[in-house]
Amino acid sequence: MMPVNRGHQPMPFDLQAALNKRAEQGLLRQRQILQSGQGRFIRLNDQSYLNFSSNDYLGLAAQPFLTQAWQTGLDKWGAGAGASPLVTGYTQAHADLEQTLAEWLGVESVMLFSTGFAANQAVIKALLQKEHSQYQDRLNHASLQEAGAQSPAKMLRFRHNDMAHLASLLQPQTGLIISEGVFSMDGDQAPCQQLADLAAQSGNWLMIDDAHGLGVLGEQGQGSLSHQQVSPNGVHIRMATFGKALGVAGAFVGGSKQLIDYLVNFARDYVYSTHLPPAQACAIQAAIHWVKQADVERAHLQSLIHLFRTGIAELGFAIGDSVTAIQPVLIGDADKAIAVADRLRARGLWVTAIRPPTVPQGTARLRITLTAAHQASDVSLLLGALKECMADV
Numbered sequence: 001m002m003p004v005n006r007g008h009q010p011m012p013f014d015l016q017a018a019l020n021k022r023a024e025q026g027l028l029r030q031r032q033i034l035q036s037g038q039g040r041f042i043r044l045n046d047q048s049y050l051n052f053s054s055n056d057y058l059g060l061a062a063q064p065f066l067t068q069a070w071q072t073g074l075d076k077w078g079a080g081a082g083a084s085p086l087v088t089g090y091t092q093a094h095a096d097l098e099q100t101l102a103e104w105l106g107v108e109s110v111m112l113f114s115t116g117f118a119a120n121q122a123v124i125k126a127l128l129q130k131e132h133s134q135y136q137d138r139l140n141h142a143s144l145q146e147a148g149a150q151s152p153a154k155m156l157r158f159r160h161n162d163m164a165h166l167a168s169l170l171q172p173q174t175g176l177i178i179s180e181g182v183f184s185m186d187g188d189q190a191p192c193q194q195l196a197d198l199a200a201q202s203g204n205w206l207m208i209d210d211a212h213g214l215g216v217l218g219e220q221g222q223g224s225l226s227h228q229q230v231s232p233n234g235v236h237i238r239m240a241t242f243g244k245a246l247g248v249a250g251a252f253v254g255g256s257k258q259l260i261d262y263l264v265n266f267a268r269d270y271v272y273s274t275h276l277p278p279a280q281a282c283a284i285q286a287a288i289h290w291v292k293q294a295d296v297e298r299a300h301l302q303s304l305i306h307l308f309r310t311g312i313a314e315l316g317f318a319i320g321d322s323v324t325a326i327q328p329v330l331i332g333d334a335d336k337a338i339a340v341a342d343r344l345r346a347r348g349l350w351v352t353a354i355r356p357p358t359v360p361q362g363t364a365r366l367r368i369t370l371t372a373a374h375q376a377s378d379v380s381l382l383l384g385a386l387k388e389c390m391a392d393v
């Protein structure tokens, strides 16, 4: 038998050195244990905090109708899917959800994934081969950049939302332009019509990851394309997660029937992975049904965003170009961002400091998210606290 490694023997991986380096840079990450579910307030360390760090933009995650739909689905379908979708894991509950999504978003065909991260891996790795190029916005989410880096295709990054730069990089009929609809760390929006025009003119495909637009923007919460009045036909691949405004988890990819048929056959992240539980598909159905009609919640969220931005401008802080629920307050230095977040916590406000490598060096920030569960008085409280906590950091 091999001797048990007691920490003295040489090991193949120097994990401690990597952790030490992160700690020295002030970038070591630690998880926080929540003692409550998501909501306007969250409980941690036996204390209640007003929550400005959730992507549950419509306050849906804790809604009783949603958990009830999930429970009804459990009674009908049991707990797990039991197999991958190509074996016996594809149920009527999944097919019905795909149909609902296709009709809601105006796409021909849809497939489901357990996470948005997996969906992006699946699409990019199944599609892009050595002879292809990918044109990615520099601020694209890690799941897009990661998949792109692992694919054999040439990676060309264009400056954030810079269409002239993108146009200068584009080679005809070489591959895929990839952008987020609403950028996850800045809250600003991609110029979707210009992206669609450039794709059409150059004979390339366009993929939009609308993780932060779905449910929040556009008619019936259809997302960024509807909000910007861009025809769905101009976008070849649409993707979004159900883990944000839809309050559940999971994701979809939508496009032509041919695209979905191709991915069902060639996307390894789909073929070799247990399908998401059918009961979860039932919960997502209920979430969509609610989201389509949630104009009051969307309007309330917009009024909170307006209130926040007006207040921040009066305080004179650097704020992003965002009219969405994601409101970054730029600080720059990572340690300072942590210090401000700590001060806010001491006042009962939970705000996350986002540091490199999640955002570029020197752009550490507070990533404040507003949700329809907040009240106007919550925003006033936050503004008052920010004024005091940002002083002489």
Ligand SMILES: *Cc1c(COP(=O)(O)O)cnc(C)c1O
Binding pocket: 114, 115, 116, 117, 118, 120, 141, 143, 180, 184, 209, 211, 212, 241, 242, 243, 249, 250, 251
């Ligand atoms: C959150 C997010 C994802 C990943 O989705 P999950 O369902 O959380 O895995 C993908 N893209 C963007 C832009 C995101 O913000």
